[in-house]
Amino acid sequence: MKKLKITVEGKAYEVTVERMDDSDGSPASAPLAAPAPAQQAAPVKRADSSPRPPIKAGSITSPMAGVVLSVQVADGDEVEQEQLLLVLEAMKMENQIIAPAPSKVAKVHVKAGESVAEGQVLVELE
Structure with missing residues (x-):
């Protein structure tokens, strides 16, 4: 044996x-x-599960790896809170990326059809 x-x-x-x-x-x-x-893996704890306050300026990053299906804004556009910025497809689901607060689009870093990584900057707001 x-x-x-x-x-x-x-x-x-x-x-x-x-x-x-x-x-x-x-x-x-x-x-x-x-x-x-042999061993059970310990559950993964999130660093911070509390809701984040909306940002007024800064970078909007990809919450997960995926493909940009469409971009709804351009450099210089004024956006309202919760306005659609772009649509990201990940795991066969369409995820809407929205503006967290009224702001101006400083720069759009992606285009439709582009693959993105988790944490990659999609749009900069000012």
Whole structure:
């Protein structure tokens, strides 16, 4: 018998394996042990789950990796609070990126069809 550690989809399991040298294919005398998780991962805590106050100026960043489907504003546009700035597709869902407060668009950093990373600057407001 051999004790092995196997990882499946990021989960580690300890298993005991019995070597079978029989050529007739008869079953082993003792059944194999069922896999048991080696360790449970600790739940991930968010750094700050409290709502953030709206910003009046600054950068709007991508909340996740995705593809820009459409851009609804241009450099120099005046925007109202909760006005649609752009639509981002991620995990087959359309996510609306909206203005957090009335402001002016200083610079649009992306265009439709562009892939973006989480945290990438999409639009700068002033």
